Amino acid sequence: GEDVEQSLFLSVREGDSSVINCTYTDSSSTYLYWYKQEPGAGLQLLTYIFSNMDMKQDQRLTVLLNKKDKHLSLRIADTQTGDSAIYFCAEKRGGANNLFFGTGTRLTVIP
Amino acid sequence: DSGVTQTPKHLITATGQRVTLRCSPRSGDLSVYWYQQSLDQGLQFLIQYYNGEERAKGNILERFSAQQFPDLHSELNLSSLELGDSALYFCASSVGSSVNEQFFGPGTRLTVL
Numbered sequence: 074g075e076d077v078e079q080s081l082f083l084s085v086r087e088g089d090s091s092v093i094n095c096t097y098t099d100s101s102s103t104y105l106y107w108y109k110q111e112p113g114a115g116l117q118l119l120t121y122i123f124s125n126m127d128m129k130q131d132q133r134l135t136v137l138l139n140k141k142d143k144h145l146s147l148r149i150a151d152t153q154t155g156d157s158a159i160y161f162c163a164e165k166r167g168g169a170n171n172l173f174f175g176t177g178t179r180l181t182v183i184p
Numbered sequence: 185d186s187g188v189t190q191t192p193k194h195l196i197t198a199t200g201q202r203v204t205l206r207c208s209p210r211s212g213d214l215s216v217y218w219y220q221q222s223l224d225q226g227l228q229f230l231i232q233y234y235n236g237e238e239r240a241k242g243n244i245l246e247r248f249s250a251q252q253f254p255d256l257h258s259e260l261n262l263s264s265l266e267l268g269d270s271a272l273y274f275c276a277s278s279v280g281s282s283v284n285e286q287f288f289g290p291g292t293r294l295t296v297l
């Protein structure tokens with residue numbers, strides 16, 4: 074299909090790990106991204122992974138890529154209340170310059 | 185702060201009207217992308233300009249048009265506005281025409297009454 078799919082909601086307790094999942098569509102996608110959108114704000118690029126990598130770690134963030142299943146995940150360790158936001162995965166499909174975004178996952182961190 | 189600026193932050197107008205949204209890319213970035221975020225359609229790519237020329241088109245309506253000026257700022261023109269055009273309009277920029285990172289501005293929230 075055409076859609077990049079994400080679960081709509083995720084709630085975690087402060088201090089726990091959060092895992093946000095995404096299924097993308099194009100096996101020729103070259104880069105896969107995670108963006109964060111806080112209320113009333115724009116999209117902040119958190120991290121991205123090249124399609125020939127399986128994992129990328131950046132401080133509290135770990136991105137896992139399963140190319141066979143076209144599955145991408147973002148793990149946030151030691152989740153804080155400031156992590157509450159909507160998280161979008163996006164893919165850069167082969168031959169396209171623009172990004173294709175998922176529906177977004179609203180992460181709520183419970184104190 | 186991504187370095188991408190957009191004005192205005194909010195815009196309220198009536199059906200049938202025309203508006204212009206403005207975007208200044210990050211210093212040194214040659215590409216500008218416009219995206220629309222609405223409740224029913226999610227985040228959709230509209231159009232890309234690279235160094236003044238249109239490079240790619242997405243789901244942009246014929247009532248909408250854009251351009252990129254010699255100083256690399258871009259404007260998105262929306263005309264004959266309909267209620268369904270109410271959305272957040274984002275501009276993003278990148279260094280080249282096809283690169284890894286796109287940096288997004290804060291968006292312009294358009295409300296059509």
